[in-house]
Amino acid sequence: MKIFITSVGLLLFSFAVHLIVWRFRLPQHHIKSLLIIFGVVFCLWAFGAVVYSFGLFEMFHVALFYGSMALSYVITYSAIEADSPTLSLIRFLAEAKDNGRTVTEVSQFMAQRPFVRARLSALVLSGLIREDGSRFVAVGRQPLSFRVILGFRKLYGPISRGG
Amino acid sequence: MSSFVSPIVATVVNVLAQIILFRLRRGTQYFRSIIQAFLLGAITLLIGEAFFVATSELISNWLFLALAVNLPIYLGLSYCYYNFVQLGQTSIRLRMYSEIVAHTSGVIVSEIEREYDERGFTEVRLRRLLESGDVIEREGHYFIGRTRLLHIANVILAAKHFLLRKKSEFD
Numbered sequence: 001m002k003i004f005i006t007s008v009g010l011l012l013f014s015f016a017v018h019l020i021v022w023r024f025r026l027p028q029h030h031i032k033s034l035l036i037i038f039g040v041v042f043c044l045w046a047f048g049a050v051v052y053s054f055g056l057f058e059m060f061h062v063a064l065f066y067g068s069m070a071l072s073y074v075i076t077y078s079a080i081e082a083d084s085p086t087l088s089l090i091r092f093l094a095e096a097k098d099n100g101r102t103v104t105e106v107s108q109f110m111a112q113r114p115f116v117r118a119r120l121s122a123l124v125l126s127g128l129i130r131e132d133g134s135r136f137v138a139v140g141r142q143p144l145s146f147r148v149i150l151g152f153r154k155l156y157g158p159i160s161r162g163g
Numbered sequence: 164m165s166s167f168v169s170p171i172v173a174t175v176v177n178v179l180a181q182i183i184l185f186r187l188r189r190g191t192q193y194f195r196s197i198i199q200a201f202l203l204g205a206i207t208l209l210i211g212e213a214f215f216v217a218t219s220e221l222i223s224n225w226l227f228l229a230l231a232v233n234l235p236i237y238l239g240l241s242y243c244y245y246n247f248v249q250l251g252q253t254s255i256r257l258r259m260y261s262e263i264v265a266h267t268s269g270v271i272v273s274e275i276e277r278e279y280d281e282r283g284f285t286e287v288r289l290r291r292l293l294e295s296g297d298v299i300e301r302e303g304h305y306f307i308g309r310t311r312l313l314h315i316a317n318v319i320l321a322a323k324h325f326l327l328r329k330k331s332e333f334d
């Protein structure tokens with residue numbers, strides 16, 4: 001019961017901080033900011049837990065519960081932050097109800113949403129790539145998260161090219 | 164010692180089983196491998212929880228810990244793993260970045276734009292939706308078929324409106 005209440009309490013507190021920050025000012029890097037909020041809240045709690053003699057195994061259990069839920073939320077948030085082309089299209093078709101949409105209407109709608117260009121801009125904004133004249137060039141070393149994902153993908157075979 | 168070990172072991176079983184099943188089938192039946200490995204992990208979790216009955220003072224304590232704590236941990240970790248695996252497959256950002264990283268001299272802008280052509284991008288998505296029955300075509304018009312994606316889209320839209328106060332990243 002203690003583990004459950006502590007973890008849920010921490011999650012609710014983190015979510016409240018996240019909402020307050022977002023209402024005050026939207027951060028430039030959403031995911032990074034979310035990870036910082038979840039991380040700082042946990043570290044502050046962990047410090048208090050050590051002072052108030054929380055059991056080590058219980059602390060680990062709370063970390064596991066809190067960590068898995070926080071990461072699940074961050075993953076889901078990435079789908080909220082950036083539009084999904086497929087879901088945008090679905091909503092556009094649903095808005096037309098029984099009239100449906102023609103190919104031209106679908107093409108016009110998608111042309112107003114340059115998904116590929118937006119993803120490239122996001123990569124530039126995050127400092128992973130830069131536009132150097134007519135080329136896109138990688139900046140610095142690959143972040144660990146990318147190396148892990150790309151390394152893991154080797155188990156499955158090469159990543160398909162194109163959209 | 165609390166039973167935090169069982170959701171970890173269950174997740175390890177889930178991950179290893181998924182990789183082994185996927186590789187044994189030579190890269191086919193991806194979703195089947197995800198579901199089968201998830202079920203194997205869930206069985207492992209059940210066995211792990213049963214093991215801790217003996218060490219628990221009260222059955223109700225154990226039941227609460229299993230259902231309210233360890234089951235959500237396992238579901239959360241499995242969800243994270245599923246998205247991690249999916250990333251390399253569906254993330255446009257990751258695919259473009261991996262292509263740019265692969266070329267030390269960089270990639271020409273026009274080449275990226277040709278490879279990830281916005282028009283082709285729409286066509287591919289529309290074709291997939293038609294094949295899955297989520298969209299149907301009648302007399303040159305497209306309509307919603309199955310409503311499962313529409314429900315997801317509505318939930319995401321509500322969350323976006325609540326958190327970001329806008330309906331689209333292009334607003």
